Amino acid sequence: MMADRIFVYIDHHLGEAVVASWEALYAASTIAASMSSGVTALVVGDGVRSLAEEAIAHGASAAVVRESPSLKDFRPELYADVVSGVLKESRPEVLVLPTTGRTRELGAMVAVDLDTGVTPDAIALEVEESAVVATRPIYAGKLLTKEVSRTRRPQIVMVRSRAFPRPTPDTARKGPVDVAAVTPGASATEVLGYRASDGGVSLTDASVIVSGGRGVSNNGRLTPPPEITDEKQQEIWRAHQGFELIRQMASVLGAAVGASRAAVDAGYIPYSNQVGQTGKVVAPDLYIACGISGAIQHLAGMRTSKTIVAINKDPEAPIFKLARFGIVGDLYEIVPALTEAFRTQLGK
Amino acid sequence: MNIVVCVKQTPDTAATVTVENGKVTWGDAPLVLNPWDEFAVEQSLRIKEAHGGKVTVISLGLEGAREALKQALAMGCDEAILLQDPSFAAADTLVASAALAAALRKLDPLDLALFGRTSVDSDTGVTAAQVARRLGWPSLTLVAAVVAVDPQGRTIEVERMLEEGRQQVRAQLPAVVSVVKEIGEPRYPSFMGIRKASKAEIPTWSAADMGLQAPSPAVTWPALIAPPRVNTHCEMISADSPGEAAAQLVQRLMEEKVL
Ligand SMILES: Cc1cc2nc3c(=O)[nH]c(=O)nc-3n(C[C@H](O)[C@H](O)[C@H](O)COP(=O)(O)OP(=O)(O)OC[C@H]3O[C@@H](n4cnc5c(N)ncnc54)[C@H](O)[C@@H]3O)c2cc1C
Ligand SMILES: Nc1ncnc2c1ncn2[C@@H]1O[C@H](COP(=O)(O)O)[C@@H](O)[C@H]1O
Numbered sequence: 113m114m115a116d117r118i119f120v121y122i123d124h125h126l127g128e129a130v131v132a133s134w135e136a137l138y139a140a141s142t143i144a145a146s147m148s149s150g151v152t153a154l155v156v157g158d159g160v161r162s163l164a165e166e167a168i169a170h171g172a173s174a175a176v177v178r179e180s181p182s183l184k185d186f187r188p189e190l191y192a193d194v195v196s197g198v199l200k201e202s203r204p205e206v207l208v209l210p211t212t213g214r215t216r217e218l219g220a221m222v223a224v225d226l227d228t229g230v231t232p233d234a235i236a237l238e239v240e241e242s243a244v245v246a247t248r249p250i251y252a253g254k255l256l257t258k259e260v261s262r263t264r265r266p267q268i269v270m271v272r273s274r275a276f277p278r279p280t281p282d283t284a285r286k287g288p289v290d291v292a293a294v295t296p297g298a299s300a301t302e303v304l305g306y307r308a309s310d311g312g313v314s315l316t317d318a319s320v321i322v323s324g325g326r327g328v329s330n331n332g333r334l335t336p337p338p339e340i341t342d343e344k345q346q347e348i349w350r351a352h353q354g355f356e357l358i359r360q361m362a363s364v365l366g367a368a369v370g371a372s373r374a375a376v377d378a379g380y381i382p383y384s385n386q387v388g389q390t391g392k393v394v395a396p397d398l399y400i401a402c403g404i405s406g407a408i409q410h411l412a413g414m415r416t417s418k419t420i421v422a423i424n425k426d427p428e429a430p431i432f433k434l435a436r437f438g439i440v441g442d443l444y445e446i447v448p449a450l451t452e453a454f455r456t457q458l459g460k
Numbered sequence: 461m462n463i464v465v466c467v468k469q470t471p472d473t474a475a476t477v478t479v480e481n482g483k484v485t486w487g488d489a490p491l492v493l494n495p496w497d498e499f500a501v502e503q504s505l506r507i508k509e510a511h512g513g514k515v516t517v518i519s520l521g522l523e524g525a526r527e528a529l530k531q532a533l534a535m536g537c538d539e540a541i542l543l544q545d546p547s548f549a550a551a552d553t554l555v556a557s558a559a560l561a562a563a564l565r566k567l568d569p570l571d572l573a574l575f576g577r578t579s580v581d582s583d584t585g586v587t588a589a590q591v592a593r594r595l596g597w598p599s600l601t602l603v604a605a606v607v608a609v610d611p612q613g614r615t616i617e618v619e620r621m622l623e624e625g626r627q628q629v630r631a632q633l634p635a636v637v638s639v640v641k642e643i644g645e646p647r648y649p650s651f652m653g654i655r656k657a658s659k660a661e662i663p664t665w666s667a668a669d670m671g672l673q674a675p676s677p678a679v680t681w682p683a684l685i686a687p688p689r690v691n692t693h694c695e696m697i698s699a700d701s702p703g704e705a706a707a708q709l710v711q712r713l714m715e716e717k718v719l
Contacts, residue, residue: 125624188589188599213602213622220553220586221593229552229678232584245682250583254477255484256685264678300598300635304617304628316623383642384621389473389580390495390641398718409473419718421709422694435694437712439705449706457710457719 115202116174117149119266121156121195121209121218122167126184129163131317132210132273134170139237139276140208141171146239147205152176154207156194158184164289169281176202177291185303186214190296192221197294199226204266206244211270219268229261230268235275235416244269252389252412273316274395313368315387320398321417322362323370323387324443325410327403327424328354328380331444344379351380354444358402361451364460370394370414372404388413400450402443406431423447461513461611464567465504465537465574466560466591467497469521469528470581479684493528496576498535498646499639503606504574505536505647511611514538516567520548520559526662533657534649540660545667547674553582554678557590562670564595571611575638577602585638592636600631604642609633 120140122133140151150173155163157179164175178194195218199207207222209215211232223230234246235256245260246269261267315321329351336346355369362369370387371380387394389412399417404410406422406429414420415434422435423446432438439446454460471477475489493501504515517532519525520543529540543559551559564573573595578585585601592599600618604626607617614633619626621640649657667674695712699705713719 125622130623189593192593213620216585217589217599217601220589221599223554223586223678224557224590224593227554227675227678229554230584230586231679232586247685248583249687251471251477251484251581252473252583253687255479256687257681258683258685259679259681261679300632301600302630304630306622306624306628307619307626308624314623386641398713408476412473419713419716421713427696432694432696436716437697437709438694439697439709441702441705445702446705449702450709452703453706453710454719457714 115204116152117147117205118144118151119154119199119202119204119207120151120167120172121154121207121215122163123210123212123215124157124160124163125186127157127160127163129166130210130212131278132212132271133167134278135273135276136208136210136271137167137171138279139234139271141279143206143237143239143244147242150174152204154195154198156183156191161289161291166281168285168287169283171279172287174287175289177289178294179291180294180296182296182299187299187301187303188214188217188221189301190299191218192225193296194294196222196225199266205242206267206269209268209270211272215270219270223268226266228264228266228268230270231259232270233272234269235272237269237271243267248272249416252409253393253415254412272395313366315368315370315385315392315394318368318394318396320365320367321370321387321394321396321414322358322365322367322400322402323372323404324355324358324375324381324402325372325404326374326378327443328358328375329378330403348379351375351378354403355381357444357447357451361400361447361454364451364454364458372410401431401435402447404431405429406434461507461511461571461609462569463504463507463513463515463572463574464564464570465497465500465515465517465532466587467501467517467519467528467532467576468494468579469519469525470494470579473580479686482684484684491524491527493531494576494579496578496580496639499641499643500574500576501532501535501537502646503637503639503643504572507572507606507609511609513571516541518543518560518563520544520551520556529662530657530660531649533660534653535647536653540662542662542664544664545674547667550677552677552679553584553586553590555674557587557594558675559667559670559672560587561591561594562667562672563665564591566665566670571633572616573597573634573636575636577638577640588636588638595636598631598635600629600635601638603637603639606637606643
């Protein structure tokens with residue numbers, strides 16, 4: 113089999129591929145023509161053969177599968193051994209990965225093994241003098257930089273979630289699949305277990321996000337139950353009522369729920385919902401900010417959203433400077449009205 | 461426990477960062493200890509408080525990085541070292557990780573090397589795993605909680621934040637750990653700490669001091685782009701009632717094919 117010059121690593125959690133892997137295949141396909149190459153999907157894990165077919169359906173021309181029972185849980189050291197081994201043998205010019213918590217470690221380690229560069233969070237790729245030039249945000253998205261490894265091969269480029277479209281799968285596509293067992297060495301880490309996040313749509317995958325800020329607790333007309341006497345607890349109780357309104361809107365839209373750091377720090381909602389410089393960086397098609405002022409550190413996490421809607425009672429709130437649409441008003445009135453309007457429009 | 465914390469000096473996150481003559485500038489905004497690294501310092505101090513030992517803080521950077529090191533000393537770290545060498549100029553993560561790994565080897569025997577999740581200027585988040593790989597230590601990134609440290613059994617148990625939820629992992633020491641915000645608020649420097657830090661001698665280690673032949677950087681940055689100001693115009697929806705405003709907004713979202 114003629115080895116392709118572009119390999120794409122298919123990231124998965126316990127055998128289930130992440131959508132960003134298909135986006136990475138799409139990203140690779142945009143540079144494949146100018147590199148006169150097909151795209152080989154690289155799948156590593158335990159019992160992951162079906163991911164090869166899925167990758168081919170999503171646009172890969174061929175797949176390489178490396179399996180072992182000890183690769184059931186992702187452990188970066190073991191996975192890096194396998195990926196570096198395959199790359200040393202097949203010598204592609206480029207390895208494209210999605211950017212996730214797992215691949216950040218994996219890409220980092222493979223780059224050390226092969227003494228090459230690694231570029232995470234790429235949002236655009238172009239080919240220039242047979243090198244891939246990636247564009248990625250720095251300074252929390254305040255700037256973009258182009259980044260390239262001109263002399264070392266392979267280039268390792270990780271693409272940011274949702275920066276590229278997800279290709280439409282075509283199950284009729286076929287391609288060669290090279291499957292082999294591997295025997296990883298001993299590992300100094302042991303995965304003891306997993307605790308699923310509290311359900312709902314994941315922030316980084318969501319195409320719509322509804323976020324709440326400190327303003328979510330600001331409703332004097334709400335009377336907390338008499339057993340809650342502590343002022344702080346009363347505030348949190350109010351915030352929960354506000355976030356309930358936000359959740360209802362999110363549920364009609366199939367959206368994920370986000371939050372500002374002020375809302376997280378005040379104990380309204382867990383940190384895993386935080387958007388911003390010290391939270392998650394998101395880029396949905398639609399971001400609805402409710403009771404969020406628009407501090408620079410919050411904007412850092414959501415400024416590349418395609419359309420931003422702001423609901424805030426202060427017409428001077430900085431969030432309106434970034435928003436495409438704004439409504440000045442009390443979120444306790446606007447959010448339920450919007451939920452109803454969305455419900456009617458979407459026929460739910 | 462013999463612990464090292466790797467910290468970087470970065471512009472304040474509130475700074476307005478722009479491009480001037482092809483170079484990044486943040487005006488007269490202050491440089492600070494990378495906010496994520498404050499969490500790493502905090503975690504190191506908690507482990508030291510629980511198990512005893514010593515915390516050394518290291519940074520690869522220019523002279524200004526001494527301020528970040530002093531901040532960490534003021535929080536309670538015991539010693540600081542600045543890594544500086546002409547061969548570290550234009551360092552990418554390949555170079556930085558080689559230098560940090562060389563410093564850790566020189567400081568060995570160690571139990572833990574702590575990192576922040578990412579640096580808020582270069583935004584790469586790969587340095588910790590690269591250092592781990594160079595040393596052959598297990599890499600535990602995105603740690604939200606250190607559940608247990610067993611200095612005798614030489615193990616550490618942590619909870620990591622993955623996109624899919626939390627993962628519990630046990631690893632052998634020495635290990636590399638990078639922490640996220642969930643580990644808890646960093647402490648403020650104490651008055652005593654600030655005094656101690658202001659008087660601290662911070663030695664400089666060159667590549668030669670660490671017996672390191674630094675690799676040449678693998679990546680270059682051919683262009684910096686200030687992102688175009690998008691959506692400077694916000695369309696304000698005003699109506700007589702919330703219901704009407706909502707209906708108008710939904711209609712505009714339909715027209716713009718957002719929905
Ligand atoms: C190092 C560092 C990192 C940071 N990282 C992050 C981060 O990752 N994410 C983040 O979000 N922040 C971050 N911050 C904090 C950031 O600076 C702001 O403090 C925070 O974003 C403010 O949150 P907020 O907008 O919810 O609160 P506020 O700024 O208090 O704004 C509340 C808004 O709600 C409006 N409001 C009040 N009541 C109502 C109502 N009933 N209806 C409608 N509107 C109402 C108000 O007009 C106001 O605009 C960071 C700060 C630092 C220093
Ligand atoms: N120049 C540096 N000196 C010391 N530590 C660093 C340096 N650069 C990065 N680090 C550490 O590596 C972490 C991740 O950085 P990065 O990979 O650049 O996002 C930071 O939070 C620091 O703990």
